[in-house]
Amino acid sequence: HLPHSTHTLGTRSVSVDLNNDASLLIDIPDALCERDKVKFTVHTKTTLSAFQKPEFSVPRQHEDFIWLHDTLVETEDYAGLIIPPAPPKPDFESPREKMHKLGEGEATMTKEEYNKMKQELEAEYLAVFKKTVQVHEIFLQRLSSHAILSKDRNFQIFLEYDQDLSVRRKNAKEMFGGFFKNMVKTADEVIISGIKEVDDFFEQEKTFLLDYYSKIKDSTAKAEKMTRSHKNVADDYIHISATLNTLSADDSTFYLRLYKVEGRVASDQELKLTELLRYYMRDIQAAKDLLYRRARALADYEHSNKALDKARLKSKDVPQAEEHQQQCLQKFDKLSESGKRELTSFKGRRVVAFRKNLIEMAELEIKHAKNNVTLLQGCIDLLKSN
């Protein structure tokens, strides 16, 4: 009774300008849902010689994506890059809970009401399903369109390895132990704000990102609440329409269709606005992570300076100290340079995505409202003419 597969989705406007480079095209054309475990079919088309075949597909689970993300985060060489945020775990909790409640309440409803509610729930399942496929797909496409990350060896393994990845995954976990990731999670805000910034660009970025992150987090939560309320209203219309149906034949029809429209508005809003906000919240977190790494590099550099001074004072181990200092400086400069590039392109990306989404959302709202008017007016005319 769960929708099993889905083909190519509609517009993916959360992140635009992806998947344009013909040398490496990735998509998730198909996915299977088995008892809440989702199996994604990752399909690659490439002209690059690094790959064995020009076109191939592999099955992947959510955990494989997480593994890939974590290895990228742990890679020192990528410290100066914004690592695309990991896709969140597929969450069927909400529709599952509702399905459970529906089962319990079946006795109190008419057959028609029950079927309608069931239909709604199936649509909700489908929407969650589509969302999760979308967000996993975007993750891969961000990687494939990144000059440096697309060449990552683990990324290629992810795309190509035709066996179960779970064995490799376990080994990787033992190696890295998620150490770096945990460190980032704990003290990033403090570290970032504590650093004495010499570079105007980064000073501004820091201020902006910290503030923006808290605002967008709040907006995401509020948007989610709003959409949930909208769904509740849609559900009420289902009950109302079912009862009106039982009462009399004439005036029930409009409600039957109205609930569909209300419900659809709710899920369209959800896909556009809420997903946009949610995605960029995570993306900004990724940008903050970059700032954090740079801040640490700066701290390391400052320490190395102090160590060098100390060494010079004591006239002991000066060459090592000098070399260490040089390394730190290089690392810091590399991070700064790369970071600047990344953050600038990030802003551009964000603005474009917001624009696209806001336009599409407004257009959908208009379309649905116009549909509603036609629908309602038709019913009014019908009732008046009788």
Place this chain on the structure above:
Amino acid sequence: MADTARDPPPEQTDFQELEDGEDLFPEPAAAPESGPASLPAEDVSTNSNGPKQDSLFDDDPEDLFAEATEEVSLDSPERDVLLSDGPSPAITPITPPTSVITPRIESLTVPVSLQIEEEEGGDSFDIHIAVSDPEKVGEFSGTFWHLRDKQDSSGTSLSVFKQGEFSVKRRFSDFLGLHSKLASKYLHVGYIVPPAPEKSIVGMTKVKVGKEDQSSNEFVEKRRSALERYLMRTVKHPVLLKDPDVLQFLESSELPRAVSTQALSSAGLLRMVNKAADAVNKMTIKMNESDAWFEEKQQQFENLDIQLRKLHASVESLVCHRKELSVNTALFAKSAAMLGNSEDHTALSRALSQLAEVEEKIDQLHQDQANADFYLFSELLGDYVRLITAVKGVFDHRMKTWQKWQDSQMLLQKKREAEAKLQFTNKPDKLQQAKDEIKELEGKVQQGERDFEQISKTIRKEVSRFEKERVKDFKSVIIKYLESLVQTQQQLIKYWEAFLPEAKAIS
């Protein structure tokens, strides 16, 4: 209140005339000055409001109460009814519930055209009743509802009302008193008397204390609207319309205070009706229903009751959820505004602020829609749930009437048997007594049968009228409701179309 202890009042004999709609039916208990009170036109509210519907809400209260302070002249005619309460109070007007509710609900008056006797294609009246603007009077806990009637009869000899327009002030307990009088007179003979609005202690206390917040305003509006609907239903009833208590209620400048009803709210009344109904059921009346129509109808009403209650619950849930949606939209709007402020890309920042404004406006739309959901739809359903209870009560009264008739018959039978036995004894006195009793009982049996037939006939008529009214009522309300939805959607289109260029302007 229609208990069997009270003998059917003399009106019973006038039933025929009543139905022909010609005579005013004699009211035994009414004070002589009841009936069309002499209310000179000059005493009438100072504005003559035209038939325009929305102005009714605005004009009068402003004029009468706008500057109401201690300076209000206690001599002015409208104040007469207030003076009866005792020491001169300062009149504290309650500002009519404004922006939250007013604009959306367009017509506060409902034009009604009555036909007293349909077959004769008789007289038709146009009655507009508006209940508006309660005002508080002093410590005597009187909130007076301002009742305005505008009637113009169209060329008929039967002038039930005075022509023109006038207003009176009534307390909530007056409404309850009216209802209890009507119920006691008509329920037990099969008329479906519209139930009075519920008394709600919590809401009213808040208003008395003078707490002027959203919820007390909403309560006032809820009650005002309920009282208006109640009156409209009552006057739409061709028989009730001509009842002298109704006339007195609509026209008299002064009403004797309905003290006895203070304890008896509509709910209390219904409880008594239901208790009577339960008592009937407990007697396990196995009525030999010779008339399938009644059996069918009772079942129908039973089903209707269940469905309406269910629908009412769903609509109440809708109102609740839509209010939640409004709150959450407002919260989101604020959050989006903050996000827009935080955004450093100028055009995007502006677009986000615009988005916040749109959502704020949409929040207001949701609020208005929730009000329409409630006042149009939910309240209507609540009214009908209570009406159906009254209908069921009427059916129960019929059963009781039947039972009474049967009881008389059985008693007569017994007496006849006893008399037969007495024939063989030498007790001429007792025999005569028995014969007298039998004579009396025969009369009672005949009356019982007549009563039963009468109530059955009345109920048939009432039910048919009720069904027609119900269909009309629902249809008109649903159309209004749909129109409110259309308006909301059209507003949405406007807002989003205004937003779209802003979104496109991001570069």
